[in-house]
Amino acid sequence: MEKTKKRSKGNRMTQDIVFNAVIVLLLLFLIVIMAYPIYFVLVASFSDPTYVNNGDFLLYPKGFTLLGYEKVFEESRVWIGYANTILYTALGTALGVFITMMAGFALSRKELPFRNAFMGFFVFTMYFNGGLIPYYMVVKSLNLTNTRFLMIIISAVAVYNIIITRSFMLSNVAEELRDAARIDGCGDGRFFFQIVMPLSKAIAAVLVLYLAVTYWNSYFNPMIFLTDRSKYPLALYLREILLTVSTNAQSSVTSDASAAAMLQKMSQVIKYGIIVVSTLPIVCVYPFLQKYFVKGVMIGSIKG
The missing domain is CATH 1.20.5 (Single alpha-helices involved in coiled-coils or other helix-helix interfaces)
Structure with missing residues (x-):
């Protein structure tokens, strides 16, 4: 046995x-x-354009070169774009987190009149909208086109972020805590800022990451609403640089074959340099938020 x-x-x-x-x-x-x-x-x-264009399997930089980064950073537009993007990302993320947290808290309170109707209205806007032309006409009628203020507020609030914040509040802010605070004379505003906000670091980290990535990578809204080049974000400038290099390479074919071949080689390296330049700063933010982010994205995954 x-x-x-x-x-x-x-x-x-x-x-x-x-x-x-x-x-x-x-x-x-x-x-x-x-x-x-x-x-x-x-x-x-960091590799020589010849190896990159040949499609070689790269495990380490071959023919180490900084040519791509030199071509990117020698453009003054890059530094202007960085300054604008940092401004839009910092202010837009702060505004978005604050508004989303307040909306999620309000919608999680049972005493809020018509909270289900408000929630239904928000969800409706996730699936139905008027389209790009009416959207542009509304923004123009408010005299917000070609303004930095528009770039800050345009992506600050997303219904999905409100939904996950509301779910977090329902799960982590107990009614007993609210009742105890009310007995001690704590009003809604004080309860939100002194009790709810410190308890909501996890969801705040999730919102910071979502919003920061959205603002950092945004190029479509600036392309539609901005005409002043001094207000362009980094993504729009990098798009211009890449298109300029590609256009110059094609236009050089008829004039100088050797110059065209060199530009064709450089275009691939510049493209990869642009990807690194545009993504590295926002990637560096993630390790500082990972502890809270993992907890925040698990909202609603465990029952009981």
């Missing part, structure tokens, strides 16, 4: 080891598939 139990226990341990090994190998395979394109972009941005 004991031998049978030991044998069955040994079989289970063997099965567990095999299962865990297969899972680890699959996860490592997925990590390589997802991580290598990012790594390739970084390596290619």
Whole structure:
């Protein structure tokens, strides 16, 4: 009997080891598939254009060069774009987090009149809108076109962010806490700023990351609403630089074959340099928010 139990226990341990090994190998395979394109972009941005254009498998920079970064940073437009993007991202994220937190808190309170109707109206706007032309006409009628103020407020509030904030408030801000604060004479405003906000660091980190990425990568709204080039964000300037390089390479074909070939080579390296320049700053923010972000994105995943 004991031998049978030991044998069955040994079989289970063997099965567990095999299962865990297969899972680890699959996860490592997925990590390589997802991580290598990012790594390739970084390596290619430092590699000689010849190796990049040949499609070589790059594990390390070949023919190390900073040509792509030199071409990107020698443009004064890049520094103007960085300043504008940092301004839009910082102010827009702060405004968006503040408004979203207040909206989520209000919609989580049972005493709010018509809160379900408000929630239904917000959700309706996620699926139905008037289109780009009416949107532009409304913005223009408010005299907000070609203003930095518009770039700050235009992406500050998203219904999805309000929904996850409301869910967090319902799960983590107990009614008993509100009742205890009310007994001590604490009003709604004081309760929100002194109790709810400190308890909501996890969801605030999620909102900061979502909004910061949205603002940092935004180029369509600036392309539609901005005409003053001094107000362009980084993404729009980088798009212009890439289009300029591609256009110059094509126009040089008829005039100078050697110059055209050089521009064609450089265009790929410049493209990868642009990707690194535009994404690296926002990627560096993630490690500081990871602890709260993991907790925040698990909202509603565990019941009971």
